[in-house]
Amino acid sequence: MLPIACEDPAGYADRSRRFADVPAGDGSRHAITVHRPASLSGIVGTEQTPQGQPVEVSCATCHEVLRPPPELPASARTLGGPHSGLRFEHGSNECRSCHDPERYDRLRLASGESVPMTDALRLCAQCHGTQHRDWLHGAHGGMNGHWDLTRGPRLRNHCVDCHDPHAPAFPRFRPMPPPPDAPRRRADHG
Amino acid sequence: MDEKPTRRVALKVLGATLGAAAFERALSPLRELSEITSVGDFMQKHYRELSRDEMNAVLRRLEDETQQRYGREVTIRDVRPTEGVQFAYALNLSVCIGCRRCADACHVENNHDRPTHQSYIRVLEMTSGSMDMEQGNTGYDHTVPAEGKFYMPVQCQQCENPPCTKVCPVEATWQEPDGIVVVDYNWCIGCRYCEAACPYHARRFNWHKPEIPAAEINPDQSYLSNRIRPQGVVEKCTFCLHRTREGRLPACLEACPTGARVFGNVLDPNSDIRWVLENKRVFVLKEELGTRPRFFYFFDV
Numbered sequence: 377m378l379p380i381a382c383e384d385p386a387g388y389a390d391r392s393r394r395f396a397d398v399p400a401g402d403g404s405r406h407a408i409t410v411h412r413p414a415s416l417s418g419i420v421g422t423e424q425t426p427q428g429q430p431v432e433v434s435c436a437t438c439h440e441v442l443r444p445p446p447e448l449p450a451s452a453r454t455l456g457g458p459h460s461g462l463r464f465e466h467g468s469n470e471c472r473s474c475h476d477p478e479r480y481d482r483l484r485l486a487s488g489e490s491v492p493m494t495d496a497l498r499l500c501a502q503c504h505g506t507q508h509r510d511w512l513h514g515a516h517g518g519m520n521g522h523w524d525l526t527r528g529p530r531l532r533n534h535c536v537d538c539h540d541p542h543a544p545a546f547p548r549f550r551p552m553p554p555p556p557d558a559p560r561r562r563a564d565h566g
Numbered sequence: 567m568d569e570k571p572t573r574r575v576a577l578k579v580l581g582a583t584l585g586a587a588a589f590e591r592a593l594s595p596l597r598e599l600s601e602i603t604s605v606g607d608f609m610q611k612h613y614r615e616l617s618r619d620e621m622n623a624v625l626r627r628l629e630d631e632t633q634q635r636y637g638r639e640v641t642i643r644d645v646r647p648t649e650g651v652q653f654a655y656a657l658n659l660s661v662c663i664g665c666r667r668c669a670d671a672c673h674v675e676n677n678h679d680r681p682t683h684q685s686y687i688r689v690l691e692m693t694s695g696s697m698d699m700e701q702g703n704t705g706y707d708h709t710v711p712a713e714g715k716f717y718m719p720v721q722c723q724q725c726e727n728p729p730c731t732k733v734c735p736v737e738a739t740w741q742e743p744d745g746i747v748v749v750d751y752n753w754c755i756g757c758r759y760c761e762a763a764c765p766y767h768a769r770r771f772n773w774h775k776p777e778i779p780a781a782e783i784n785p786d787q788s789y790l791s792n793r794i795r796p797q798g799v800v801e802k803c804t805f806c807l808h809r810t811r812e813g814r815l816p817a818c819l820e821a822c823p824t825g826a827r828v829f830g831n832v833l834d835p836n837s838d839i840r841w842v843l844e845n846k847r848v849f850v851l852k853e854e855l856g857t858r859p860r861f862f863y864f865f866d867v
Contacts, residue, residue, distance in 0.1 A: 389615045390617045390618060393614075393616075393621070393644075394646070395646055395648065396645070398649075514830075515656075515658065515825075515828050516658075518825040520820050522813045523814070523838075524831070526813070527813030528814065533825065538824070546663065548710060548711065549665065549710070551665045551707070551710045552667060552669065553683060553707070554666075554704060554706065554707055555684075555704055556682040
């Protein structure tokens with residue numbers, strides 16, 4: 377037994393080593409930023425640049441000039457142009473459930489309020505209230521950065537980073553390889 | 567008077583030669599030991615007995631040894647806990663899909679042995695409705711999540727009443743003021759009592775010298791966490807204390823693609839982790855053992 381263990385539960389001979397010397401903060405906190413997915417400001421076309429990069433086309437490229445806009449189709453099957461072949465598996469929603477029929481580059485809330493695409497989070501929250509509540513408290517959706525905002529910022533994922541709004545179920549995929557002791561097929565000592 | 571070579575003299579010479587050879591052989595494990603343990607290692611005091619100056623000298627020596635043995639320049643720091651911080655972790659079993667990204671991130675962050683793909687996290691594939699972690703399967707290798715299954719990642723639960731620290735015969739493992747159970751890898755004698763005492767199978771033993779290519783070494787290291795461990799010692803999850811004690815999120819949380827993990831300071835009433843503990847029906851593994859884990863699980867209701 378080390379004799380020091382009796383005096384102090386953490387038992388440091390040099391007591392100044394027990395805790396870090398953290399300079400007292402001025403109370404200011406870093407920001408929590410919500411990531412802005414590229415899919416909310418445009419689509420990736422099938423065309424490629426001469427360098428082989430896929431061409432990103434902003435919504436406004438077409439939808440600012442197509443006025444008056446053609447009527448929204450009832451289902452994704454009848455879509456043409458850059459949106460043809462869109463996979464739609466999101467309940468019984470129709471295009472106009474979320475998209476603003478007046479302005480295609482915007483969304484429309486249930487209240488009738490028109491919001492920019494980048495405010496999609498508010499639109500999703502209308503139906504997915506429990507997920508939104510959990511997200512607000514850091515209990516839904518991935519993040520990066522700092523748990524301690526006095527020491528650094530945090531970057532939060534947006535709904536659309538993980539869920540395709542047109543087919544929102546999280547995809548199934550292959551996991552990383554099993555651990556070294558896996559053949560025993562049991563939780564076991566390693 | 568000159569002495570003739572007699573049978574007696576011949577036996578003496580033979581005996582001395584054999585004795586010297588045996589002595590040499592008996593010492594050989596010490597010589598082999600010196601290849602993995604330097605004199606500095608051997609003479610070093612227990613982590614908690616080191617003064618700041620002594621600690622700094624140890625860190626510089628360990629950095630030099632890493633450079634010699636692994637060919638990589640690394641920084642090894644002694645990151646201490648912050649007063650008023652107690653860590654807790656929660657994991658949402660409703661959204662975990664069993665992809666093992668957390669285990670892989672741990673492997674990379676904590677400089678684990680590459681050939682065995684070691685990690686402090688094991689993901690158990692559980693049958694829906696079952697809650698016995700001993701029946702969990704770690705070896706699944708199919709598209710996830712599978713029908714009728716849920717996935718439960720298990721790592722060190724950082725118990726408030728840890729069985730593992732009590733069985734250590736040399737006090738090489740203990741609980742820090744912020745709740746993290748740590749190992750002084752230079753004090754550990756490798757008896758593996760702690761590994762046997764842990765009900766969560768959270769400790770790992772370094773059977774071999776860890777092998778990591780220089781380019782893959784994470785150079786941001788700390789004494790009590792992710793520095794490359796010596797052969798013959800026990801290691802464990804430290805909630806990435808070299809990151810979390812400086813306010814950052816643990817590597818396994820950042821890697822999680824579904825956001826199943828919640829981490830923070832349980833003493834801060836406005837923290838995310840407090841909201842989860844107060845508003846979700848959380849449970850701990852093997853509660854009946856009285857280990858009081860700081861790692862919580864919950865399902866969305």
